[in-house]
Amino acid sequence: MKITILGSGTSQGIPVITCNCAVCQSDDARDKRLRVSVLIETGDKTIVIDSGPDFRYQMLRANVKDLDAIIYTHEHRDHVAGLDDIRPFNYLLKKDIDIYATTQVQDNLKREFSYIFSEIRYPGLPQLTLHTIDAAPFHIGQTEITPLEIMHYKLPILGFKIKDFVYITDAKTISDATLEKIRGCNVLVLNALQKEDHISHFTLEEAIAFAKKVGAETTYFTHISHNMGLHAQVEQELPENMKLAYDGLTLSCE
Template sequence: MTITFLGTGTSQGVPVIACGCEICTSTDTQDKRLRTSILIEAADKTIVIDSGPDFRYQMLRAGVKHLDAIVFTHEHKDHIAGMDDIRAFNYKQNSPVDVYADARVRKALIREFPYIFDGTGYPGIPQVVVHPIDTTSFNIGSVKFTPIEVMHYKLPILGFRIKDFTYITDAKTVSESEKEKIRGTKTLVINALQKQTHISHFTLAEAIAFADEIGAEKTYLTHISHRLGKHFDISKELPANIELAYDGLKITV
């Protein structure tokens, strides 16, 4: 199974327009971070976790020709805003795209994209089949997802474990019972927003401490804001088994 990091950045702490900071002006492609999302390519399914505002460009940039499903972590705009752009896959595949979302995310999708769900069948609207999920494991084809509930400040959101791979974004705290679901993971992806304390996201130090506690063989940091710093500089500060992820990074798990 191949994982591609479609985006490793965040709207959090990023100016509305290019601000001339060291990240905006960097010529290092690893500093060019779109909103956080990953592509999962298994033998029988192609799946995306989250479709933020950059979804269309991410699909084009990654050369994705087929999409079976989108799985959502939570309802914030930087994770759901691009769902309308699945219509191109509907047209090419002549079929709907499966959407996996908990009750709160489903409510947000209906609010943000009412024309998809109002039953009018307007020509050209995105075609989806919504599958309710909670904290119970579920399968998409041969791919088994084990949801992991983490806290994004006071908002419970979902990370996911797939075999020995665990993907968590927007976490601030994780309960002991949910950590037990993660232990034994060989490859961990966890958010690291910035160095300064933040109310709803792991800092760099907190992400490193969490990775050490879980003990994965390899950890990748994602959901990175401009405030964290340049990829080259931060990479020099990290332990040998922890790396900053970057847009376009591919790993096999």
């Protein structure tokens, strides 16, 4: 299974265009972070988790030629705003795109993208098929996907375990029950917003502490804000088996 980090950043802490700080002026491509998303190629299906505002460019940049499904972690705009941009895949592939989301997320999509779900079918609208998910495992093609119940402050959201790969973003609280489902996984991708305290996201210190409990072979931190600092400097502060994710990072996991 091939995994590509399409985006490792967040809307939190994005500076103004005229900012002259070290991160904005960095020549290191790893400091150029689009909104968080991940591409998963299982062998028989091509799946994306979350389609934020940068979705169109991310898919072009990664040269993605096929798309079967999008899975949503939750309904915040930085995770869903790119839904309309499935249109080219509808047109080129002559198929609907399967959308997997909780009823809560689906209700939000129907409000935010009401024209997509209107009874009046305007030519060229995004074509999708909704699939309702909850905490129960489900399949996309031959691959089983296990939802992971996470709390994003007071908002229930989902992470996902796919084979021996675990993807969690926007977490602030993770139960012991969820921890047991993922303990000892091969690859963990986990949110770490910044070093300072935050009401709804893991800080870097909190993410490291949780990653140690999981004990993954390798952990990559994602959903990184501008406030985290330079990639090269922060990585030097991390435990040996933990790294910062970056846009375009590719991984393999069975």
